[in-house]
Amino acid sequence: MKTLQFLSLLFATLVLTNCGSPEPETTENPESTETIAQTREFYQLKVYSFSSENQIATTDDYLQHAYMPAVKKQGIDNIGVFKFLTNEKDTVPKTYVLTPFQSMEQFLALENQLNADAEYVQAGSAYIDAPYDNPPYDHIESTLLQAFTDMPMMQTPKLDGPRSERIYELRSYESPTEKLYWNKVDMFNAGGEVTLFDRLGFNAVFYGEVISGSRMPNLMYMTTHADMATRDKNWEAFVDSPEWKALTAMPKYENNVSHADIWFLYPTAYSDY
Numbered sequence: 001m002k003t004l005q006f007l008s009l010l011f012a013t014l015v016l017t018n019c020g021s022p023e024p025e026t027t028e029n030p031e032s033t034e035t036i037a038q039t040r041e042f043y044q045l046k047v048y049s050f051s052s053e054n055q056i057a058t059t060d061d062y063l064q065h066a067y068m069p070a071v072k073k074q075g076i077d078n079i080g081v082f083k084f085l086t087n088e089k090d091t092v093p094k095t096y097v098l099t100p101f102q103s104m105e106q107f108l109a110l111e112n113q114l115n116a117d118a119e120y121v122q123a124g125s126a127y128i129d130a131p132y133d134n135p136p137y138d139h140i141e142s143t144l145l146q147a148f149t150d151m152p153m154m155q156t157p158k159l160d161g162p163r164s165e166r167i168y169e170l171r172s173y174e175s176p177t178e179k180l181y182w183n184k185v186d187m188f189n190a191g192g193e194v195t196l197f198d199r200l201g202f203n204a205v206f207y208g209e210v211i212s213g214s215r216m217p218n219l220m221y222m223t224t225h226a227d228m229a230t231r232d233k234n235w236e237a238f239v240d241s242p243e244w245k246a247l248t249a250m251p252k253y254e255n256n257v258s259h260a261d262i263w264f265l266y267p268t269a270y271s272d273y
Contacts, residue, residue, distance in 0.1 A: 040152040042101040043145040043208050045220070048137045050093045058127055058136040059095060064270040066124030070117050071099065074110060078154055079272050080205065082168055082265035096170070096265055098205070098222070100154045107144075145208030145220060148185065150194040156273040157203040157224040165227045168205070168265040174218040176258045181217035184256040185209060187247065188219070196243045197223065200234055205273070215261075228264075 050056050068079055076099065084094035101107040114120050121128060127136045147153065159166060175181035188194050188207060197204055202223040210218050225231035238244055247253060267273065 040147040040149065041154060041206075042104055042107055043147070043154070043206055044097075044099045044101070044107065045143045045145065046097040046099075047141040047143075048095040048097070049139050049141075050095070051138050055136050055138070056093055056095070058130065060268070062124045062127035062136065063095070063097065064268075066120050066127065067097075067114075068270065068272075069123070070114050070120035071110070073117065074106075074113055076100065076106070076110075077272065078156055080168075081268045081271040083268060085264040085266060095268075096263075100206075141214060143210055143213035143220070145206075145210050145213075148189055148194060148207040148209065148219075150189040151204065151207050154206050155204065157205065159203060159224060159226055161226040163267050163269075166266060167225045167228050167231045168222060168267060169225065169231060170220065170222045170263040170265055172210075172215060172218050172220045172261040173257045174215055174259040174261075175256055178217050180256040181219070183253065185219055187253050187256065188221075191247055191250075191253065192243055193247070196238065196241060200237050200241070202234055202238075215259075 048059055050059070063081055068081075071079060078100055080096075080098040082096040082098075084092075084096065086093065101110075130136045157166075173184060175184055194204070194207060203225070205222040205224060207221040208219065210216055210220060223234075225234060
C-alpha cells in the first residue's frame with residue numbers, strides 16, 4: 001500500500017513538474033499532439049540480479065507460471081522476458097522483464113490485483129514466500145518509462161529466425177541536463193531517428209522517456225536483430241546513412257548525450273516475443 005501511495009504521489013508530481021519542463025521542438029500541430037499523448041503507453045522495466053542458479057530457477061518459475069498468467073488476466077499482453085548476455089566485464093546473471101501499460105492507473109492498480117489473485121499467490125508461492133535468508137534474487141532495479149510520441153505503442157519484432165540467435169539490444173542514453181535530455185528526445189522524434197531506425201529494419205520494440213529511474217535524465221529503447229552479424233550491418237548502415245550524417249551536423253543537437261549504455265539480451269522460451 002505504501003508503494004502505491006508513493007507512486008501515486010510521484011505521478012502527480014511528475015504531471016505538475018512536466019508543466020514547466022522544456023518541451024522538445026516539434027512540427028506537429030496541437031490537435032495531433034494531444035491525440036498521441038492520450039495513447040502513449042507506459043513501460044516498467046524490472047532487472048533482477050542473481051548470485052545463484054537456484055535464485056534464477058525460482059524467479060523463472062515465478063515469472064512463467066505466476067506473473068505472466070496473472071498479468072494477462074488483467075488484459076496486459078506482450079510481456080518480454082530476457083536474459084543478459086554476460087561477458088568478461090559483467091558476469092552477474094540478470095533477467096529483464098518489460099511490461100507495457102495502457103495508462104498510469106493500470107500500472108498503479110496491478111500490485112493489488114495480483115495480490116488478490118489466489119491462483120497467482122499459489123503458483124508463485126516459492127518466490128512470494130521465500131525466506132529472508134534465501135531470497136529469489138539479490139536485488140531488483142525498476143525503471144518507469146513513457147513511450148515516445150513517434151512510437152506511442154510497443155511493437156513486437158517481425159523476425160522469422162530462431163529465437164536462440166536473436167539479439168535484443170537495449171540502450172540507455174544519459175544527458176548532462178534536463179534541457180539537453182529533451183533535445184535528445186526531440187532528435188528521435190522531430191529529428192527523424194525513429195523513422196530512420198524503421199527504414200533500416202531495426203525492429204524497435206519501444207522508445208521511452210524515463211520518468212523514474214536510477215540514471216536520469218535518460219531515455220531508453222530496444223531494437224531487435226536476427227543475429228549479431230545482422231545487428232552490426234544495421235548499425236553500419238545507420239552510421240553511414242545521409243539522414244544520420246545530416247542530424248549530427250546540426251548544431252542544435254550537439255552535446256545532448258553524456259553517457260551511453262548498451263546491453264545485449266536474448267528472449268526466454270516463455271517470453272511473448
